[in-house]
Amino acid sequence: MAQDSLFSSDPVPAGSHPRLVLRLIQQDKMPLWVLLLAAIVGILAGLVCGLFESGVSWVIAQRGLLLADRPWWQLLLMGFAISALLGMVGYFLTHTFAPEAGGSGIPEIEGAMEDLRPVRWWRVLPVKFFGGICTLSSGMVLGREGPSVQIGGNVGKMVADLFRLPKEHGHALLAAGAAGGLAAAFNAPLAGILFVMEEMRPQFRYSFLAIKAVAISAVMATLTLQNMKGQHPVIALPHYDAPALKALWLFLFMGAAFGVLGFVFNKLVLACQDGYLALHQNKRHRFVAIGMLVAGTFGVLSLFVPSVTGGGTDLIPQLMDGGYAMATLFVIFSVRLVATLVCFCSGAPGGVFAPTLALGTLFGLVFGYIFHAAFPDLGIEPGAFAIAGMGALFAATVRAPVTGIVLVTEMTDNYQLILPMMITTIGATIVAQWLGGRPLYSQILERTLRMAERLRLADTSKAG
Template sequence: MEFHSEGPSKPSGAGSIVSRLLSAEKGSSKVLLWALFVGCLTGFAGALFQIALAQLATLKNMLMNYLEATPGLPLIGSIALSGIMVYLAFLLVRNIAPETGGSGVQEIEGALDEVRPLRWKRVIPVKFFGGLLSLGSGMVLGREGPTIQIGGNIGKMISDIFRVHKDDTHALVAAGAGAGLSAAFNAPLAGILFVFEEMRPEFKYNFLSVQAVIIASASADIMLRIMVGQSLAIPMHMLSAPPLPSLFLFLIFGCVFGLFGFIFNRLLVRTLNFFSALTGWPFTLTGLIVGGLIGALVWLFPDTVGGGYAVIPKALGGSIPVMIMLLVFVARFGTTMISYGSGAIGGIFAPMLALGTLFGMWFGHFAHFLLPDLVVQPEVFAVAGMAALFCATVRAPLTGIALTIEMTGNYLMILPLILTCITSTIVAQGLGGQPIYTVLLKRTLDLAKKIGK
């Protein structure tokens, strides 16, 4: 009897399963390694962005100190400098990458849903340098918008360079976005939860993509800590856990912020539509005028402008009188609307944190006056306010809770934060409001259809 060889037999049964598992494991290892690259690069970019902003602020202060020798000149210089900076940022947006205007979070969500492109060669440099100009001018915007969009585009960049599979590209873009939030606020857990919660309609959940997001967010935070340091994003003293009988006040507080978040979203979109309707003059002229206005406020009323990293410690430390705190809150609400509504590069997280802190401190002092035995530390409502407005507008309570705790280090505030955040979220939803980034993405897609892009 003759036996004819037909080549090596293919593995079957258990051997075939092992072979597939080993192949999948090899592919998974590559994706996780790429996620590590994405996280490190995003953390590096985020740290560099913070360092550059600090240096820019130092240079501006030196210039203002020099101009102070001549009466009236600092005000003129501040108006001119901020106006020119925002004008240049608008120029970059209009001529190179229009999708970089605003926070950019909705662009990442649109890319994950495959309805928006990721032109990383244009977006990364424009978002970085345009963001420096916008935020450095004193606009009421946050650095998390630039870092999230830069992070998502870094994920796309790595995917293109290494020719990554489409599904893995999706995971790396999401991982980059989470890393961007982590790098903005030194908050890796919030970065992870932001992707899982805020981007849940677009994010493709599987074990590999979840691992990629975790690795990228953690590595971005490590890189940030190496370059910038390990201090909290919002340094403050540690608060005691509020008395249990006082918890009902946080439910009331959450209801107030639920209403405020609903109003905030409505007015923000209306402001965007108002500026979009200004077709009678060039887009860049809007930047010049808005920048000039912000520049005037930078010199005359500095607490009403800026991302919020300066005014938050002042409010927490008692440097702003309680009677004036509401006025600063109202003024910053207006400057937030103008800054973001104009289409400038920058996020809205940091401005919302500042608004929540200001109103929360005022509410805390008012509650302390009425119920001194229940409200021993008014600051507890400032911390709760940071998370409450975020949750009411973004509709991501887990992210808001984690972000606030990581930024302030006040872990004993977990129960009041849960009560405040879930209440503000439910009230905002009950009023018929939509999550802000869902609204912004829909608006972006509608505008793209109108102009045929």
Template sequence: MPKSPNFRFFQGGMLKHRTTPKFLTTQTDYYALLFLSALVGGIAGSVVAMFEASIRLIGEQRLHFLDSLPYSEFIAPVGAVGAVVAGAAMAAVGFWLTFKFAPEVAGSGIPHIEGALDGTHEIRWHRVLPVKFIAGTLTIGSGMVLGREGPSIQIGGAVGRMVACKGKRFSHSSHILTAAGAAAGLAAAFNAPLAGILFIVEEMRPQFRYNITSIKCVTLATAVATIVMRSLHGQEAFLTIPSFEVPPLRSLILFAILGIIFGIIGVNFNKWILKGTAKVKKYHQNKLSRIVFMGAIFGATFSLLHLVAPKLSGSGMEIITEMFYSPMTWIIMVGFFVLRVIVTVACFSSGAPGGIFAPMLALGTLLGLSYGVVMSAWFPGWIAEPGVYAIAGMGALFAATVRAPVTGVILVVEMTNNYQLILPLLVTTLGATFIAQALGGQPLYSALLKQSLVKDKELRADHQTPLKDVT
């Protein structure tokens, strides 16, 4: 009988994963690190809660400020123009703050955290925290198709680095605290603690240093962040949608087909984002005037869309809830899916400090629900509710693009409180992941990190100022 392999963690090629030669030499250090992890979770949860409240407040003020004034019905046209101008100004200021003071906060910020965990990027937390908070609030609040979940991960990671730097004796533990903060940020953003833990373990597996202590710290930080968020916003699920019955086992073949569809879409979706990001960088060439002008155009465009076609602007969370309770015909939903793919790719490729999680969930809902409506007409005995396929679609697109199927499953069931749908979600997300791998697609954030590193190398070769992680 062959011997089992000897998995001794800190030997040979894995030596680089050791945090420090004298890491946690006493029990006191161990408990102190756990305390710091809980502190990171508490701070991250509080900041993310304020981030969410700020986005909601500034978005409402942009749209409804004039409604509170006397004779508001007579100045409605002025209010519409004012909302568009305000959106343009907000986005322009957000782009200016980002590329002037902290270019690494552009985009979701997740590649920046991955680079920091891998040692290729530095987290300037004293810049990242205020710039990401303010610029993210402005750009997301302007109506652009962006989410707050990716920025919440970067904010959490920056909080972890801040705590590590302030606790100088534990500066060697910055890797653990950064990972713990990133997990706490996602957990607080989606009210999904298990998804926060799994995102670090699964999505950031090339950068995360696995050991039992780091896992404990990440888990503790996510738990504390979730407690803080729930104490401020309640314990309800992130999305208020119906609970569905478990579909029959024979319908799993339909979920597998849906996974294949999303696997193909996910590979191309990532390619479009990478190409769009490269074209935007080629256009502005790091010239601040062009960047600000581009931000103003994006802000004005999506502020106007928010008024005339609200389904084509914003993060898409409202669309998800609306589609479950008031679905449209499948052909119209497919049309909105195509249009939202275009605007999502455009907004995220622009480098605006916002994420793509929420827009992807909206896309998965639209196409998944369209598929469910069609399948319910073709196979009426196989499907309980078409909405089940919308939930499966959320996880499938996430899995195909981010390449984290288990995180996608847990994230969706925690968000929707539909834990009974784990099996169909597994079939769909695994199908999407396998197809994406078979087609040679790369995980989105790893590809963005690689793209930013290549760009940095080119800038250094041209004797220009390095611009780290503008995606």
């Protein structure tokens, strides 16, 4: 009887050699094929996310041209109408064709990696792309980073389906696409890799092949984006000197405050989502009407008070110029905190990544001014606390401290602040965990699963 085992000590009949050679070729080529597809996923994710960013910028520019040199009353009316129209398109597309495209989309990718949520890429990709462009360009406080992760993950699933990969390799490409999307959104390849391996660690199916696929996708997505947008950090900030060792305890103190803030923020997000659900009751006309009102309101605010609208990445460099008093910074922080909750929890296709980075910058800058006034001998630069705060709030809400450190470092090019950022983010994570906080995206996923189950039971009872 011919032996198929490659490790058998018995002689193998000559006739079985072609079959063994074929098996060797198939076993050897599949990993290489998956890695090649991961590179294609990264290129596609970088291309689509780059076009997504360009689309948002183009619509904002066209909106500005339409409103240029208008009297205040026309600005008020036209600003509201244009943004409300953009909001209507985004909310309608989401509710009608792909409800899973609402919000950041990261919980959906996490659910898909656990086989708990479907990935309907043929619906999500166009809805997230065009709907996200509309809502983000309306002036709402939303970020493009979460949508980029969902877009990248859906691109990975699309490629896996088109090439009919086995389930295990399909999960690897799903994760690879998510990493590529984040890397392209922030121009931060290492952060994209770490985000999948740290924040998505309960869902990510670890294998050497999957890790390589994630890394290749993140690199290719970044290269694609840099070819489109250039090789420069997402946020152009000054390079700050590393603080003195005797000042590092202040970063730990600030980190503890960020832990409390992150814990409260996560609670507010879930409560606000429940409040919106009570208002619109998942009825399309209510959902779209409320979205239009929110988008129109922030469209007007973006014309008269731009510092409290938008994703926040353009605001952060302005904050570092020192042109804002501490009281003004605190007011902007408070208003943007409410605005982030109102916009993100409304179900619009947009993320909370960039808004939380802006909140962290504002909160950290307030601490920096306080410490600068209280300890003048330490030579503290308030901007260093602002940069550390960016990573701290991310770590406290998402509970991914290493990703937060690397992400902010890559985004701002302030590598000399790694140590104070580590102290701040670890302090924030420990305090948030001590208070009983849990990762934001995991809580949103659990809420989504509960709502899906309720809808299923309601449909079953109606059918019965």
